[in-house]
Amino acid sequence: MDTRKRLDQIIDLLRERGNRLTPQRIAILSAFLENDTHPTAEQIHKKILKSFPTTSLATVYKTITLLKDVGEILELEFGDDRSRFDARKPYPHPHMICTECGAIIDSELDALDGIIKELAQHSGFSIQSHRLDIFGLCASCSK
Amino acid sequence: MDTRKRLDQIIDLLRERGNRLTPQRIAILSAFLENDTHPTAEQIHKKILKSFPTTSLATVYKTITLLKDVGEILELEFGDDRSRFDARKPYPHPHMICTECGAIIDSELDALDGIIKELAQHSGFSIQSHRLDIFGLCASCSK
């Protein structure tokens, strides 16, 4: 979806919920939507500081919590301490993580949902969400 | 595989590597192999304290690091801060995590390896490992 359109939609959503639209919030949200590298909280903070030099890292974290609550951002943890986030596609989809350069590449696998559903049914498990991470070397690092 | 047999194999492996077989190490390793609930480091530590009351949590962590290095334990992180471990099946396989009671249920999905391999090939990504986590409610919690 168009980034600008999505930004407007999320802003509307927050307004309807009664959340205040502070300039920091909008800047943080925009930064997440514009960045397709699955940034960390700190990377977003550094970016924001250019336009709002007094913004605190705590506010970035609080905004992330808000966005998680409304389902507009996905938190990705790969066991390297710092979380990375995906606000562009905040629904389950496979990620390929390069163990050399740290790149996180989005992927799509239409068959996955069906496979998982079937797998869960056998054990009476009702699915809420899922996550598929693939670790390895990206195209340029495997050369 | 038989737990006892696997314990002996890992002990042999450690011996061959020149690692010392201290009673703490063997107790920690046994505790992991006997426990099929994907325990945390602290849960194993509590268990060990019954037989070796002076064992420190640091030693548990150091042993976990050793077992990870030799590929005999898998670390599972679900974003709830504390890692959980799977020493019984230390190779990639799906896990179903109950968001209500916290249970982690092992699963098998033979087709997954092939699907992932195909997915990665399209993007020139070379796979090292993968991970599939399914979140939802287990059979008893969904009633």
Added chain:
DNA sequence: TTTGATGCAAAGTATTTGCAGACTG
């Protein structure tokens, strides 16, 4: 004007690390 949001600093917490002494091989 009201009340939620910000920003600072301090707290929180799983895991790691340094080091002296203990124990395996």
Added chain:
DNA sequence: CAGTCTGCAAATACTTTGCATCAAA
């Protein structure tokens, strides 16, 4: 006996939280 392992405590580093102040509506 040599050198690794243990156990203690301190350090680490990301994230959360408390609170006084600020600003959106």
